[in-house]
Amino acid sequence: MNLIIHRGAQEIGGNCIELQSSNSRILLDYGMPLPKKGEKKQKDNARFVLDKIDGLYGDAPTNLKGILISHTHQDHYGMLFEKPVNPQVPVYMTPIMEDIIRITGKMGLQKKDLEATIKPFQKGVPFQVGNFKITAYLMDHSAAEAYAFIIEAEGKKILYSGDFREHGHKKNAFKYFMDTDFGKIDLALIEGTMLGRQDEIEKTEKDIFYEIKHLVEKSKGPAFVLCSGQNIDLITTLGGIADKTGRYLLIDAYVGILLERIKELGLKAGFDAKIPSSIKNYVKVMPLNITKKVAKLGYADAFERVISKEVNWCWIYNNYMKCIVPIRTGSEHWIKHFHGQQDSLFIYSMWDGYLEELKFKEMTNLFKCYGVERKDIHTSGHAFKSTLIKVIKNKKPAIIIPIHTEHPDKYTELFPNVTILSNGVKHKIN
Numbered sequence: 001m002n003l004i005i006h007r008g009a010q011e012i013g014g015n016c017i018e019l020q021s022s023n024s025r026i027l028l029d030y031g032m033p034l035p036k037k038g039e040k041k042q043k044d045n046a047r048f049v050l051d052k053i054d055g056l057y058g059d060a061p062t063n064l065k066g067i068l069i070s071h072t073h074q075d076h077y078g079m080l081f082e083k084p085v086n087p088q089v090p091v092y093m094t095p096i097m098e099d100i101i102r103i104t105g106k107m108g109l110q111k112k113d114l115e116a117t118i119k120p121f122q123k124g125v126p127f128q129v130g131n132f133k134i135t136a137y138l139m140d141h142s143a144a145e146a147y148a149f150i151i152e153a154e155g156k157k158i159l160y161s162g163d164f165r166e167h168g169h170k171k172n173a174f175k176y177f178m179d180t181d182f183g184k185i186d187l188a189l190i191e192g193t194m195l196g197r198q199d200e201i202e203k204t205e206k207d208i209f210y211e212i213k214h215l216v217e218k219s220k221g222p223a224f225v226l227c228s229g230q231n232i233d234l235i236t237t238l239g240g241i242a243d244k245t246g247r248y249l250l251i252d253a254y255v256g257i258l259l260e261r262i263k264e265l266g267l268k269a270g271f272d273a274k275i276p277s278s279i280k281n282y283v284k285v286m287p288l289n290i291t292k293k294v295a296k297l298g299y300a301d302a303f304e305r306v307i308s309k310e311v312n313w314c315w316i317y318n319n320y321m322k323c324i325v326p327i328r329t330g331s332e333h334w335i336k337h338f339h340g341q342q343d344s345l346f347i348y349s350m351w352d353g354y355l356e357e358l359k360f361k362e363m364t365n366l367f368k369c370y371g372v373e374r375k376d377i378h379t380s381g382h383a384f385k386s387t388l389i390k391v392i393k394n395k396k397p398a399i400i401i402p403i404h405t406e407h408p409d410k411y412t413e414l415f416p417n418v419t420i421l422s423n424g425v426k427h428k429i430n
């Protein structure tokens, strides 16, 4: 069996990894590279690197048997919109992941339909892709759903961690992953994002809950939280704070439809996602233009539930001081129509690297005009060093190959059995 990391060997984001076994091949993730500090998105570079993958494009039959998407972050699936793949190559994801990717594709930066042959997988249920037997394990991460994969072929077993942590709301999923005995693992492709960010303060999602709750309780105005609409863990944290403090979680219809679809598909799959949704009294929906776009997405039942929670501007005028409001860049035009900005909280809860981008600076400046300073309260979506060590000691892989890190060398300081690869180099798995 051979392994080629096309992208992600020594960088964060844009993961694309190929496994080859006799006459079949698979890809793990098809990610868009993240912008490096001070750089624009590297779209052209992204195309160039992956163009070399045989069978990925065009429409001819190929021995590339599938692409596994580990989770719904752009740096793991974003190339699906940038450069659609051969329809003969199925793209594997869960129904929840498919909805999030479709909705975000239509509503977000791309404004595109997802053109791909999608095949669903279920956590814990093995499935076959070409020569590879694959089992997906739910992980704790800042995406709504994130999976690690156990991949078996030719009597070998490979672990691909995807992105993960243990300090979020899905820590039970992480515990289940840790408690599961996979037997002998021949090779682990394991993320190491935080190995290069060791100066970050290690906060858990619970710490964030108490920190924001404390500020909200002291505040006389609305709390605006600049975050990703897809960061369902944080939205859940904000919902919990609204519930505990007698506030409202005032979301837009985009976040609303994501929550409703996750809830609905979760119930269909047999689990009740503990997330804010239309059944919660504290959830309210903003009357914004985006609602019209959400209506056109085609999720009629979910949209009905979203629209049932919509309030009008008169309600906002009477209740603005009780609102916790997730915002994104581009929300400035309606924040100006809100009330009580001078007494508001402005919380930034994303990776600090984005703050160098103009659109984030503009948001900070808007609140500065109201005399409100930004408060940075964030927890990483990625495992701290202590968790990475814990996973490796628990799973005992024969070989560790770092991925999704700018500092793969840091792994060699921790473990003797680390092989650092470069992008594009074929590695034989013995």
Ligand SMILES: [Zn+2]
Residues within 6 Å of the ligand: 071, 073, 141, 143, 163, 381
């Ligand atoms: Zn991620």
